[in-house]
Amino acid sequence: MSTQAATAAARRSKITPERETELYDAVLRLLREGGYDSVTMEGVAALTKCGKATLYRQWGTKPRLVTAALARRRCVVFGGIDTGTLAGDLREAARVAASHHERDAGLMEAVAQAYIQHPDLRAALRETVIAPEIASIDAIVARAVERGEVEAGNPAADLVAPAFLGMLRIERICEERFTDTSAMRAFVDAVLLPALRATG
Amino acid sequence: MSTQAATAAARRSKITPERETELYDAVLRLLREGGYDSVTMEGVAALTKCGKATLYRQWGTKPRLVTAALARRRCVVFGGIDTGTLAGDLREAARVAASHHERDAGLMEAVAQAYIQHPDLRAALRETVIAPEIASIDAIVARAVERGEVEAGNPAADLVAPAFLGMLRIERICEERFTDTSAMRAFVDAVLLPALRATG
Numbered sequence: 001m002s003t004q005a006a007t008a009a010a011r012r013s014k015i016t017p018e019r020e021t022e023l024y025d026a027v028l029r030l031l032r033e034g035g036y037d038s039v040t041m042e043g044v045a046a047l048t049k050c051g052k053a054t055l056y057r058q059w060g061t062k063p064r065l066v067t068a069a070l071a072r073r074r075c076v077v078f079g080g081i082d083t084g085t086l087a088g089d090l091r092e093a094a095r096v097a098a099s100h101h102e103r104d105a106g107l108m109e110a111v112a113q114a115y116i117q118h119p120d121l122r123a124a125l126r127e128t129v130i131a132p133e134i135a136s137i138d139a140i141v142a143r144a145v146e147r148g149e150v151e152a153g154n155p156a157a158d159l160v161a162p163a164f165l166g167m168l169r170i171e172r173i174c175e176e177r178f179t180d181t182s183a184m185r186a187f188v189d190a191v192l193l194p195a196l197r198a199t200g
Numbered sequence: 201m202s203t204q205a206a207t208a209a210a211r212r213s214k215i216t217p218e219r220e221t222e223l224y225d226a227v228l229r230l231l232r233e234g235g236y237d238s239v240t241m242e243g244v245a246a247l248t249k250c251g252k253a254t255l256y257r258q259w260g261t262k263p264r265l266v267t268a269a270l271a272r273r274r275c276v277v278f279g280g281i282d283t284g285t286l287a288g289d290l291r292e293a294a295r296v297a298a299s300h301h302e303r304d305a306g307l308m309e310a311v312a313q314a315y316i317q318h319p320d321l322r323a324a325l326r327e328t329v330i331a332p333e334i335a336s337i338d339a340i341v342a343r344a345v346e347r348g349e350v351e352a353g354n355p356a357a358d359l360v361a362p363a364f365l366g367m368l369r370i371e372r373i374c375e376e377r378f379t380d381t382s383a384m385r386a387f388v389d390a391v392l393l394p395a396l397r398a399t400g
Contacts, residue, residue: 035317109316112316113313113316113317116312116313117235117313134377154390155386155389156394158377158386159367159386159390159391162367162370162377162383163363163366163370163387163391166363166366166367166368166369166370166371167362167363167366169369169370170362170363170365170366171362171366177334177358183359183362186355186359187359187363189355190355190356190359190395191391191392192391194395195392195394195395
């Protein structure tokens with residue numbers, strides 16, 4: 001091992017899990033406050049008193065650092081939902097979505113912005129942010145099929161997850177129509193549940 | 201009238217409707233090709249051989265110029281649809297959305313980007329780009345209520361337009377799930393139509 005490589009390995013090993021969490025938190029804070037463009041290696045280094053060289057050595061590029069921070073966050077919003085009924089699960093998802101939106105609207109906005117502006121980030125964002133949410137909603141529907149609440153093969157089953165996320169995205173664009181946080185609940189009750197029970 | 205004001209009025213009057221169309225086309229071309237950030241007063245001036253001073257005098261700011269260009273475009277995608285039945289109208293909207301998406305994905309992407317990045321543009325974009333589409337879909341549903349196809353007061357009625365636009369927005373994010381252009385058609389048939397007929 002060259003002296004240089006040994007030094008690099010030693011330095012890298014200095015990043016403890018706590019330190020890593022601190023770095024990721026700084027990335028998410030910058031994302032939340034100023035959007036993707038406001039995240040810079042310099043900014044993260046300054047916030048955490050971490051050497052810029054360490055950031056580059058560990059994560060290589062800004063997209064990789066941001067993706068790692070979002071992936072580590074692991075806050076799959078719809079992940080833990082399991083009330084025992086389809087209506088209960090989807091209503092809980094609507095409730096969680098509304099409170100999450102309020103709590104972390106800045107971060108969600110930054111993710112949406114990065115998604116649109118930086119095609120190189122899309123695959124990573126899909127994998128770390130979008131796919132787990134889709135999988136969680138798919139699981140809600142799959143359990144309802146298993147329980148016999150939804151007929152297997154109902155053509156709406158595959159559309160629930162994208163329709164739910166789409167409605168969530170459009171909600172703010174149509175905000176003059178939805179003056180309270182119950183738009184998602186209304187969507188569940190008036191659109192998704194009837195569609196899922198429409199056949200059979 | 202001061203000499204200065206008279207000169208300004210004379211200059212302004214030199215912008216013929218044809219010239220205006222040419223300027224708006226240049227704005228939309230820049231938007232389509234490089235997104236909102238690539239639209240500059242300099243770029244539009246260079247493309248059209250128009251004086252930059254004229255652009256500033258006439259439109260004041262870039263957001264106002266972009267908004268005017270989008271508003272003049274007047275291509276309300278769902279505007280002319282009237283097949284005589286609810287299913288026919290919504291299926292036609294799905295078909296038009298798919299072909300429009302393909303044809304003008306670059307411009308739609310640029311509008312979405314501008315919407316997210318530039319809060320000062322949002323009100324204008326809502327009014328010129330989003331509201332007319334929502335109104336067109338609302339009109340489809342309203343006609344179905346008049347014809348008795350949908351019960352008045354069906355709680356899904358108000359949600360059709362946002363759900364449709366939301367699904368359209370999310371479609372590309374979930375594109376591995378929707379490998380053809382029929383996702384919107386499936387959404388109409390399996391989700392919207394059953395929901396609209398679910399009560400009553």
